[in-house]
Amino acid sequence: IPNEFQEALPILRKIEQAGFEAYFVGGSVRDTLLGRPIHDVDIATSAYPSEVKSLFRRTVDTGIEHGTVMILDHGTGYEVTTFRTESGYQDYRRPDHVKFVRSLKEDLKRRDFTINALAMSENGQITDLFGGLADMAAHVIKAVGDPNERFNEDALRMMRAVRFASQLDFKIEANTLAGISRHSQLLEKIAVERIHAEFVKMMMGKDAKRGLDLTLITNLYRHMPGFASKKAQLQAIATTGFSVQNEVQVWALLAFYFNDHSEQIKRFLKAWKSANQVIEDVILTTELLFKMTADDVSNWDLYRAGQRNVQNAVTILNAGGTTSFSDYLNDYDQLPITNKKQLQITGGELIKAGILSPSPLLGQTLNYLEKAVVQAEVTNEKQALIAAVSHFVNGDD
Ligand code: ATP
Ligand code: MG
Numbered sequence: 449i450p451n452e453f454q455e456a457l458p459i460l461r462k463i464e465q466a467g468f469e470a471y472f473v474g475g476s477v478r479d480t481l482l483g484r485p486i487h488d489v490d491i492a493t494s495a496y497p498s499e500v501k502s503l504f505r506r507t508v509d510t511g512i513e514h515g516t517v518m519i520l521d522h523g524t525g526y527e528v529t530t531f532r533t534e535s536g537y538q539d540y541r542r543p544d545h546v547k548f549v550r551s552l553k554e555d556l557k558r559r560d561f562t563i564n565a566l567a568m569s570e571n572g573q574i575t576d577l578f579g580g581l582a583d584m585a586a587h588v589i590k591a592v593g594d595p596n597e598r599f600n601e602d603a604l605r606m607m608r609a610v611r612f613a614s615q616l617d618f619k620i621e622a623n624t625l626a627g628i629s630r631h632s633q634l635l636e637k638i639a640v641e642r643i644h645a646e647f648v649k650m651m652m653g654k655d656a657k658r659g660l661d662l663t664l665i666t667n668l669y670r671h672m673p674g675f676a677s678k679k680a681q682l683q684a685i686a687t688t689g690f691s692v693q694n695e696v697q698v699w700a701l702l703a704f705y706f707n708d709h710s711e712q713i714k715r716f717l718k719a720w721k722s723a724n725q726v727i728e729d730v731i732l733t734t735e736l737l738f739k740m741t742a743d744d745v746s747n748w749d750l751y752r753a754g755q756r757n758v759q760n761a762v763t764i765l766n767a768g769g770t771t772s773f774s775d776y777l778n779d780y781d782q783l784p785i786t787n788k789k790q791l792q793i794t795g796g797e798l799i800k801a802g803i804l805s806p807s808p809l810l811g812q813t814l815n816y817l818e819k820a821v822v823q824a825e826v827t828n829e830k831q832a833l834i835a836a837v838s839h840f841v842n843g844d845d
Contacts, residue, residue, distance in 0.1 A: 449572055450480055450486060452471060452476070452486055452489050453476070453480070453489065453568075453575065455524065455545065455644070456472070456489050456491065456521075456524075457570060457825065458521070459504075459521060459528070460472075460491065460505055460569075460570045461570060462504070463493050463500070463503060463528070464570065466495070466499070466503055466790055468493055468494045468495035468499065469493060469494040469552060469554065470491055470492070470494075470528075470570070471490060471491065471493075471567035471568060471569055472489060472490065472568040472569075472577065473490050473492040473555075473556075473559075473566070473567050473810055474490040474559070475487075475564065476488060476489045476490055477566045477567065477568045477574075477709045478510065478563050478564055478566065478580075478584070480568070481566070481574075481581075481584060482616065482618075482718055488527070489526060489527075490527055491526055491528045491529070492527065492528075492529050492530075492552070492555055492567065493528055493529070493530060494530070494531055494550045494551075494771060495530065496515075496530055496548055497509075497512055497515055497516075497530055497548075499557035500517045500519070500528050500530070501517055504519045504521075506519070506521075507519050507520065508520065508525070510527065510556065511527075511529075513546075514529070514532070514546055515530035515531075515532050515546060515765065516528070516529045516530075517529075517531050526744065528542070530548045531548065531549050531552060531555035532546045532547060532548050532549060532554075532558070532719065533546070533547050533554050533555070533556060533558055534546050534547075534601075535547070540600065540601075540603045540637035540638070540706070541602055541638055541639075541831060542600070543602075544662075552575060553577055555590060556575070556577050556578070556739040557577075557578075557593070559592055560591065560592065560605045560608055560609075560623075561580075561589050561590060561591060561608075562578045562584075562588075562591075562592055563580045563583055563584045563588075563612075563618075564580075564582050565578050565592050565793055566580045566581070583621070587618045587619060588619055588620070588621045589609050589612050589613055589616075589619070589620045590620075590621035590623075590624050591605070591609075593625075594622050594820035595627030595628075596630065596631065597629075598627070599628065599631040599634065603631065603637055603638050604633065604638050604642050604643070606628045606632065606634070606635060606668060607635070607642075607643055607646035607650075607668070608646060609624060609644075609649065610628070610659050610663055610666070611646045611647075611649050611650040611653065612649075613653075613655070613658055613659055614649075614653030614656050614658055614659025614660075614662075615650070615653040616652045616653075617653075617655040617658070619658045620662065625662075625666065628662075628668065629665070629666045629667060632666050632667040632668045632670065632671055633667075633670075633671055635668055638669050640673060640719070640721045641698055641721050643672060644720050644721060644735055645723070647663075647672065647698075647700050648695050650663070651698040652693060652694070654700065656687060656691070656692070657686050657690070659744045660685060660686040663682070664679065664686065665681055666685060669682055673716070673719035673720050674716045674720070678706060679808070681702075681705040681706050682705075684705055685701060685702070685705050688767070690764070690767050691767040691768075692764060692767075693763060694760070695726055696726055696730050696733055696757070696760050697760050697763055697764055698760070699713075699720075699722065699726070699730040699797065700729075700733035700734045700737060700760060700764060701764050702765075703716065703734040704738070704764070709735075710731045710735075713727065713730055713734060714727055714731070717730060729757055732752065732753040732757040733753065733757045733761050733764075734751075734756065735749070735753070736749060736757060736758065736760075736761035737761050737764060737765065740762075740765060740773060740776065741765070745776065745779075746823065747779070747783055747823050748823055749777065749821055750780045751780075751785075751786065755780055755786070758780045759772070759777065760793070761776070762777055783822060784821050784822060784824055784827075784828050785818075785821055785822060785828060786820050788814070790828070791814070791817055791818060791821060791828065791833070792828050792829055792833060793833040793834065793837075795811075795814055796811050797830075798813070798834075798837065803837055804841065809841070813837055813840055816836075816840050817836060817837070817840075
């Protein structure tokens with residue numbers, strides 16, 4: 449039993465001592481059995497939310513309408529969710545009604561995949577009602593119950609299947625896969641933010657190539673923003689054996705293969721509802737990808753991209769085991785300056801010395817100095833900078 453579970457044991461025991469059932473459930477059980485690190489401990493219980501709250505001093509109603517109460521214990525928060533069933537998925541996503549129940553079986557039945565429908569009791573005993581342990585041993589993602597029904601209830605599950613296949617390096621069981629292919633269009637009912645989260649996790653998974661292949665063969669890709677006309681490019685990416693480590697790298701890899709530049713990237717990522725900072729970094733990283741692969745990178749390009757985007761571009765291009773692009777990291781480290789503030793002269797000093805007055809020309813001059821220093825055309829020393837200013841302003845030496 450991992451530490452995270454050990455620390456939560458007093459919570460399970462307290463609920464049980466009050467006469468209810470309590471189990472670890474979901475991803476933390478799956479990941480523990482697979483020997484993977486766990487990130488959040490989910491607890492399921494037969495106690496109703498009001499009963500859970502009455503047992504603990506400090507609780508927060510994080511999702512009380514769905515039966516989830518957070519218990520605060522020595523600085524850690526544990527989500528405790530009442531066993532529930534769901535019904536009335538009118539819009540192919542999230543249920544209209546949840547009903548609290550006392551039966552673990554009913555709760556496990558509503559879960560998406562057999563490997564996610566395991567419960568672990570306080571003494572480490574596993575409840576496996578749908579063959580999740582066997583599927584785990586066989587490295588298979590399989591829907592609980594009829595896949596067609598389950599994807600009709602909640603179309604996000606199709607994305608989750610592909611994401612888990614990538615993260616765990618598992619296959620998707622044949623009927624489950626057929627269900628995804630049949631219902632791929634339902635993805636359009638799902639909020640883009642939720643597709644986004646699953647897609648990025650999939651692309652960063654251990655077997656991302658498998659994930660992207662599955663996205664293509666099931667036709668899920670056709671129902672994702674901006675992908676419908678990009679089959680060939682997505683196939684080309686899947687063939688390269690890519691490896692990306694963060695969201696910016698995911699999108700820059702795509703933009704590079706789509707041959708997209710700044711305005712197109714902005715439109716594409718707005719459609720995916722990406723954050724503005726991500727969009728900015730993706731544009732800078734993608735421009736570097738074009739330049740690095742054309743062997744046409746200036747110090748100024750590296751400087752403008754910033755260290756983290758140089759690293760992003762190098763990581764993307766080094767995938768597959770080469771280190772041939774790592775030199776750009778050294779080039780970045782050797783830039784004369786990495787920030788305008790490091791210029792050895794300020795606008796104030798130029799004014800005070802009577803060289804320039806406050807005017808647009810002052811700003812232009814500082815921009816010129818910044819670029820000239822980065823490109824090693826001017827030394828970053830006060831006298832050299834002043835001489836360069838006079839050259840820039842008067843056009844003489
Ligand atoms: P992760 O490692 O990404 O947290 P997870 O399996 O824990 O994976 P969560 O989104 O944290 O995923 O959900 C916890 C559990 O809730 C799942 O293991 C599964 O049993 C259930 N679950 C989550 N989303 C769905 C869904 N859309 N349909 C059915 N069951 C779901
Ligand atoms: Mg989880």
